[in-house]
Ligand SMILES: Nc1ncnc2c1ncn2[C@@H]1O[C@H](COP(=O)(O)OP(=O)(O)OP(=O)(O)O)[C@@H](O)[C@H]1O
């Protein structure tokens with residue numbers, strides 16, 4: 469619309485860090501301010517969780533199948549075919565499941581939050597809410613970030629289960645292993661220290677997805693093309709955060725448990 | 727005396743009247759583009775002030791400065807005697823509850839039905855709990871803008887004019903003391919425009935609401951205005967009642983009135 473003021477890149481970058489911290493503070497202030505929007509929270513959980521289930525289910529299933537098919541020849545050449553369930557479960561639950569599902573959720577959820585709030589910004593709905601004396605952070609941001617922080621871990625546990633089931637079916641293509649034996653092996657190979665850090669990690673993934681989506685939507689420019697930009701940068705930024713959080717989580721986990 | 731000074735003199739505080747909005751030397755620029763240069767204005771209680779100006783002259787920017795959506799670069803904006811720039815978040819919120827702001831686009835919440843749009847300020851801002859009273863107020867306000875039939879529609883199913891009226895209803899439902907209308911009749915047919923202009927008058931009468939009405943619609947200005955200001959290049963260049971300006975020989979002013 470109007471001319472942009474030319475600001476050096478680093479200053480803009482620092483400014484945006486400041487804005488994000490401010491947004492984060494705003495979120496926590498409103499989270500504990502009372503007047504929690506339960507119905508909006510439930511609606512978001514449904515939108516975010518339920519509507520991503522099919523996608524997460526299919527991808528996890530395929531990942532489970534593919535991993536077994538890929539691992540099998542190598543494991544057999546080591547004479548360790550019986551270790552396949554353990555290898556799959558540990559790698560899936562610790563790392564592959566959370567990260568793949570996190571990335572998928574970033575693609576699906578962060579973009580839709582970014583686009584939705586971005587278009588509310590463009591059509592002055594956010595301003596209208598603000599000007600009416602209602603609180604858009606309370607009504608729009610808090611329920612979304614909480615919903616992603618809860619639903620991404622849920623989706624990730626679901627994805628783990630479906631992925632491991634996919635692995636079971638893939639194993640049965642060549643060998644026969646009973647469902648009971650397979651899952652006994654899977655459960656036996658999984659430790660508290662495999663499961664808990666992975667779960668905690670996905671809470672942070674979910675938080676990052678919700679936060680980035682909301683922030684990009686709220687700070688999008690005026691003009692229709694900015695809705696696309698908000699959605700797009702939300703996905704890229706959220707995906708990046710997932711890898712950063714994953715790298716940090718691996719360090720903390722190995723310090724705590726090994 | 728130059729024309730500018732005459733305008734300022736006319737606007738000097740009138741002690742017997744209650745001033746609800748007082749703007750002094752307001753400046754606002756985007757980048758190096760000065761949109762508002764030196765704006766001073768006063769709005770009395772119960773007055774309807776029409777602001778005329780060409781597209782892009784900064785009319786929307788002006789009223790956005792009044793509610794603190796935009797931060798002025800200089801000058802002061804006082805509403806109910808309080809400086810908007812110096813307000814805390816809480817004070818700003820309390821002020822905004824008393825001001826109704828009709829957006830040029832209507833700005834309906836498009837994930838909610840018309841009914842939910844109307845209920846939103848009642849439940850979230852006024853924190854009303856009594857569903858009976860909420861229903862009553864929603865029905866009454868929709869009736870007043872002629873949208874009773876559209877109560878359960880989604881905004882995307884409304885025509886442009888209906889959206890505008892729904893947006894108006896949503897700001898009116900909380901009975902604000904000050905109304906800021908950004909082009910309330912633009913895009914409406916002549917008959918509906920007239921109804922909206924008359925609605926603006928009846929709101930003024932009923933609640934002693936003070937209003938700033940931004941418009942290009944001279945019919946609306948004629949019906950609704952107590953006083954008219956003309957905004958040119960970021961400054962007010964003319965002031966007067968509708969009839970005074972209608973008789974004006976000034977070319978700039980006459981160009982607005984020729985179109986009737
Ligand atoms: N948020 C903003 N950021 C940058 N520039 C802006 C912003 N809002 C308005 N402007 C610029 O300020 C100028 C005045 O805009 P404004 O919307 O106030 O015009 P207007 O008088 O309301 O016009 P119209 O009658 O078309 O609505 C325009 O040049 C516009 O580009």
Ligand SMILES: [Mg+2]
Pocket residue numbers: 785786787830908
């Ligand atoms: Mg405008």
